[in-house]
Amino acid sequence: MSRLPAETAFSRRRALRAAGGLVLGSALGTAQSQERVASKVLRIMQWNHFVPAFDDWFNNTFVKEWGARNDTEVIVTNVAMTSVEARAAAEIKKGQGHDICMFLSPPASYEDHVIDHKEIYAECERRFGKPLDIAVKSTFNPVTKKYYGFSDAYVPDPVNYRKDLWDDVGIEPSSWEAIREGGKRIKQKHGIPVGIGMANELDSNMAMRSIMTAFGASLQTAEGRPNLKTRQALEALKYAKALFQDSMTDEIFTWDASSNNRQMLAGKGSLTLNAISVTRTGENEKISIADRIHLLPPAKGPANSLGTMHLMNAYVIWKFSKNISGAQRFLVDLAAQSRNAFLASKFYNFPTFPQLVPDLASLIANDPKATPKDKYRIMHDAAKWTVNVGYPGYANAASDEIFSNWLVPRMFADTASGKLSAEASLDLYSGQVLAIYEKWQKLGKV
Numbered sequence: 001m002s003r004l005p006a007e008t009a010f011s012r013r014r015a016l017r018a019a020g021g022l023v024l025g026s027a028l029g030t031a032q033s034q035e036r037v038a039s040k041v042l043r044i045m046q047w048n049h050f051v052p053a054f055d056d057w058f059n060n061t062f063v064k065e066w067g068a069r070n071d072t073e074v075i076v077t078n079v080a081m082t083s084v085e086a087r088a089a090a091e092i093k094k095g096q097g098h099d100i101c102m103f104l105s106p107p108a109s110y111e112d113h114v115i116d117h118k119e120i121y122a123e124c125e126r127r128f129g130k131p132l133d134i135a136v137k138s139t140f141n142p143v144t145k146k147y148y149g150f151s152d153a154y155v156p157d158p159v160n161y162r163k164d165l166w167d168d169v170g171i172e173p174s175s176w177e178a179i180r181e182g183g184k185r186i187k188q189k190h191g192i193p194v195g196i197g198m199a200n201e202l203d204s205n206m207a208m209r210s211i212m213t214a215f216g217a218s219l220q221t222a223e224g225r226p227n228l229k230t231r232q233a234l235e236a237l238k239y240a241k242a243l244f245q246d247s248m249t250d251e252i253f254t255w256d257a258s259s260n261n262r263q264m265l266a267g268k269g270s271l272t273l274n275a276i277s278v279t280r281t282g283e284n285e286k287i288s289i290a291d292r293i294h295l296l297p298p299a300k301g302p303a304n305s306l307g308t309m310h311l312m313n314a315y316v317i318w319k320f321s322k323n324i325s326g327a328q329r330f331l332v333d334l335a336a337q338s339r340n341a342f343l344a345s346k347f348y349n350f351p352t353f354p355q356l357v358p359d360l361a362s363l364i365a366n367d368p369k370a371t372p373k374d375k376y377r378i379m380h381d382a383a384k385w386t387v388n389v390g391y392p393g394y395a396n397a398a399s400d401e402i403f404s405n406w407l408v409p410r411m412f413a414d415t416a417s418g419k420l421s422a423e424a425s426l427d428l429y430s431g432q433v434l435a436i437y438e439k440w441q442k443l444g445k446v
Contacts, residue, residue, distance in 0.1 A: 039071050039072075040071060040072040040073070040323055041072065041073045041074075041322070041323065042067075042072050042073070042100070042323050042326045042327060042330060043074075043075045043077070043098040043099050043323075044074065044075070044076045044077065044098060044099065044101075044102070045076075045077045045079060045084070045087060045097070045098040045100070045101045045102065046076070046077075046078060046100075046102035047078065047079060047084055047104060048078045048079065048081065049078075049348075050275065050280075050348065051345050051346050051348050053344055053346060054341070054344045054345040054346075054348065055078060057340065057341070058344070059076050062334070062337055062340070063076055066333055070326065070329065070330075072326055077098065081104060081257060082256075082257070084101070084102070084103060084104065085404065087101075088101050088107070091320075092113050095320045097318070097320075098318070098321075099317060099318065099321040099323050099324070099327045100316070100317055100318075100321070100327045100331070101315070101316050102315050102316075103149070103312075103314040103315075103316065104202065104311045104312065104314070105205075105314065105395075106139065106149065106314050106388070106389055106390065106395030106399070106400060107314055108141065108148055108395050108396050108397045108399065108445075109397040109400040109401055109404070110316060111141060111146060111397065111445060113320075114148050114149065114317060114319060115317045115319055115321075115324060116147055116148075117139065117147040117148070117316075117317065118146075118147045119328060120150045120331050120332055121136075121147055121150065123332050124332055124353060127332075127336070128336070128353040128355055129353060129355040130353075131151070131352045131353050132154075132352045132354065134151075134312075134352065134383070134386060134388045135352035137388045137391070137393075137394045138151055138312045138314060138388045138389065138394075138395050139314060139395075140394060141394065141396060141397075141445065142224070143396075143444065144444070144445065148316065149314040149315060149316045150314070150315045150317075150331050151313050151314050151315070151352045152313055152331065152335045152338060152349075152351070152353070153313040153342075153345075153349035153350060153351055153352055154309050154311070154312050154313065154349075154352055155275045155310040155313075155349065155350065156275065156307075156309065156310060156350060156379055156382035156385075156386045157206055157210065157273050157274065157298070157307050157308060157309060158273075158274075158276070158295045158297060158298070158378065158382075159173055159174075159179075159271065159272075159273060159295065159296040159297070159298065159299055160264060160272050160276075160293055160294075160295060161173050161270065161272075161293065162192075162264075162269070162270050162271065162289075162292055162293060162294075163292055163293070163294040164292045165186050165190060165192060166182055166270070168189070168190075169185040169186055169189065171185070172296075173271055173296060173299065174296055174299060174300060175299050176214055176215075176239060176243075176299045176300065178299070179243065179247075179271060179299055180239070180242060180243045180247060181246075182270075183246065183247030183248075183270060183271060184246035184247045186247070186270045187246070187270070190270075192267075192268060192269065192270045193247055193248050193249045193270065194270055195252060195259075195260045195264065195268075195269035195270075195271065195272045196243075196248070196252065196260070196272055196273055197252050197255040197259065197260060198244070198252050198253055198409050198412045198416055199254055199255040199256070199259075199409060200409060201255060201256050201257045201259075201406075202311075203255075203257050203260060203274065203310075204252075204406075204409040205403055205406060205408060205409055206273070206308045206310055206389075207273040207308075208240070208409050208411075208412045209389065209391075210298060210299075210307040210308045211236050211240055211301070211412075212232075212233060212408070213301075213303070213306050213307065213308060213391060214236075214298065214299060214300065214301025214302070214303060214304060214305070214306065215232050215236035215301045215302055215303055216232040216301070216302060216304070217235075218233075218391060218392060218393075219399060219402060219433060220392075220393050220396075220398070220399065221392070221393060222392040223393060224390075224393045224396055224446055226398075226430075226433050226434050226437040228429065228430040228433045228434075229426055229430035232302075232303065233426055233430075234422055234423065235302070237411070237422040237425060237426060238422045240412050240415060240416050241415050241416045241418075241422065243416075244417075245416075247270075248416075253413050253416075253417060260272040260273075260274055264289075264293060265278065265282050265285075265287050265290065267289050273310075274310065275310040275311065276348060276376065277348065278290075278293060279295070279370070279375065280346050280348070283370065290371075291371040294375060295375060295376065295379070297378055297379075297381075297382075298385050305385060306385050306386075306391075307385060307386060307387070308386075308387055308388070308389065308391070309386050309387070309389070312388070312389070313349065313352075315331055317331075335352075335353055335356070336356070338351035338352075338353055338357055339351075339356055339357045342357050342363075343363070347363070347364055347367070350379075350382055350383070354383060361380040364376040364377055364379055364380060365377045365380070389403055396445065397440045397443070398433075398436050398437045398439075398440045398445075398446050401436050401440070402433060402436055407432060407433065408429075410429070411425050411426070411428075411429040
């Protein structure tokens with residue numbers, strides 16, 4: 001790793017320490033460190049994880065052991081997922097706050113307010129091997145050549161479906177056309193709708209992108225040029241309208257990020273796109289219907305069988321951080337703990353450095369809490385079918401602004417609800433997308 005100024009680089013002593021002593025499996029020396037007051041402070045803001053066991057491990061095991069080893073008091077602020085953006089914007093405005101902030105989608109529009117995280121990736125690659133493409137495409141700007149964040153994990157977005165209902169109508173929801181037809185039959189026979197949101201919330205943002213991707217549509221090209229107004233996008237909108245009319249209800253237009261979870265676990269939904277928080281919540285709370293909820297990889301569309309990630313752990317270190325070197329070291333060590341994080345999250349957080357969880361496939365193939373025990377097995381190759389926000393290109397400031405302003409789910413909602421025709425909706429929103437790209441192009445970020 002190249003030598004950088006002390007403010008941003010690992011010192012040689014710290015690099016050697018990283019190579020040998022930063023994996024936090026042992027508590028050696030913890031007691032002695034805890035007996036004295038820590039000489040440094042590291043402040044971290046991140047969401048309240050959907051799997052509480054992860055926060056328990058992160059806050060009460062990993063953070064405490066890391067702080068003791070590094071003579072640092074680590075203060076973690078857990079906030080609601082809907083509060084992260086507002087809290088981050090407030091810190092930027094004040095020029096002070098936490099040292100590290102975790103986002104749930106690529107925070108590319110904040111590039112000017114964060115350090116370059118390339119040294120973190122370089123150290124991790126030296127120790128752990130190359131990261132997944134989805135991590136790089138979610139944290140690197142190929143125009144400015146800056147890593148505006150760092151990702152240790154991503155969350156896949158499989159199909160969650162009531163197997164008993166779909167078996168009853170004789171259809172497996174493995175394609176988008178099968179979802180429309182089977183969802184229609186289930187709604188007609190049982191009065192239970194498909195539940196895929198088209199609202200101003202994160203799950204809808206990701207789900208509608210998955211439909212677009214499956215139809216071969218995208219907001220931009222692989223080179224980062226705006227590309228929404230296409231025949232493929234029009235077909236995706238027309239499909240979504242038919243899916244809504246045949247198998248859904250109006251409630252999906254006003255959902256929050258937990259609505260589809262609640263619907264499925266209450267037995268009032270036949271299918272949704274979601275992380276495994278639906279089934280894990282059902283298992284933990286012993287909700288019997290959870291055993292009837294099964295998983296499939298992303299549904300096949302006319303173009304492919306890919307799906308947009310459900311979430312992306314995207315950590316940033318602010319330029320105004322008071323402990324940049326400690327924050328860098330912390331993120332390297334967090335990546336080193338990928339296996340423990342995967343287990344603590346109950347298979348929710350998938351590693352962006354897969355070499356660190358070499359037994360992932362065998363772990364998820366035999367889960368003692370799942371019914372059947374291999375329920376999560378379909379996710380063993382999630383890295384092959386999960387794509388980033390901004391696919392087929394890199395996430396960038398334009399895609400970030402579009403994401404934050406809910407333009408994609410709004411476009412689908414306007415079409416599905418009949419507020420606009422598919423053609424008029426595509427015209428309206430493609431114009432807004434083009435204006436956003438032009439703005440960021442002038443700023444030299446796209």
